[in-house]
Amino acid sequence: MLLARKDFVELSASLVGMVENKKIEGYLCATTITTLDYLISKARNKKQAKIEIQKLLKLFRIAKVNSRVLGLSINSRFSGFEDAVQYYSGECSEVDGIVTRNTKDYKNTKLPIYNPEELWGLIASSHIN
Numbered sequence: 001m002l003l004a005r006k007d008f009v010e011l012s013a014s015l016v017g018m019v020e021n022k023k024i025e026g027y028l029c030a031t032t033i034t035t036l037d038y039l040i041s042k043a044r045n046k047k048q049a050k051i052e053i054q055k056l057l058k059l060f061r062i063a064k065v066n067s068r069v070l071g072l073s074i075n076s077r078f079s080g081f082e083d084a085v086q087y088y089s090g091e092c093s094e095v096d097g098i099v100t101r102n103t104k105d106y107k108n109t110k111l112p113i114y115n116p117e118e119l120w121g122l123i124a125s126s127h128i129n
Contacts, residue, residue, distance in 0.1 A: 008101075011116050015099070018123060019059050028056060029089045030065040031082070063089035080105055087111070 019026035033053060040049035069088045078084035083105045090098050090111060097112040099119050106113040114122070 008116075011120060015116060015120065015123075016059070024123065026060045027063045027090060027093055027095050028060045029063045029086045031085055031089075033057075033062065061093070063093040063095065065089050066092075068092060077108070078105070 015024075016026070018024045033056065036056070037049045037053055040052050065085055069085060069092055072088040072092075073081060073084035076084045076088070078087065083102070086100075087098060087106060087109060095111065097114055097119075098106060098109075099114050099116060100106065101115055103113050103115050
């Protein structure tokens with residue numbers, strides 16, 4: 001959404017709007033913030049990255065990355081360490097589920113894993129709007 005990627009921006013903006021309007025509680029993994037800073041700085045500039053990160057910090061709760069999360073991640077069956085860190089930071093923060101476009105890398109997890117379309121469908125079917 002922050003990079004206005006054509007195929008994803010509308011749905012992403014709708015989901016962020018749900019967080020903004022306090023219809024759902026949103027978390028971001030701490031490492032996601034650093035990745036977004038890098039990507040926005042590269043695509044736009046550092047000043048814009050700072051502005052966008054500040055907005056995100058006001059909207060979302062941040063799931064911590066600490067020694068427990070890293071220990072669970074390094075000893076997990078995840079093929080990718082980054083995916084494991086995101087998953088366990090969410091699990092340790094007691095989130096209800098993980099939203100990712102990369103659902104194939106989150107197999108056999110305790111937490112439900114949704115792609116954005118699935119989450120939007122759940123929200124729509126439960127009449128949270």
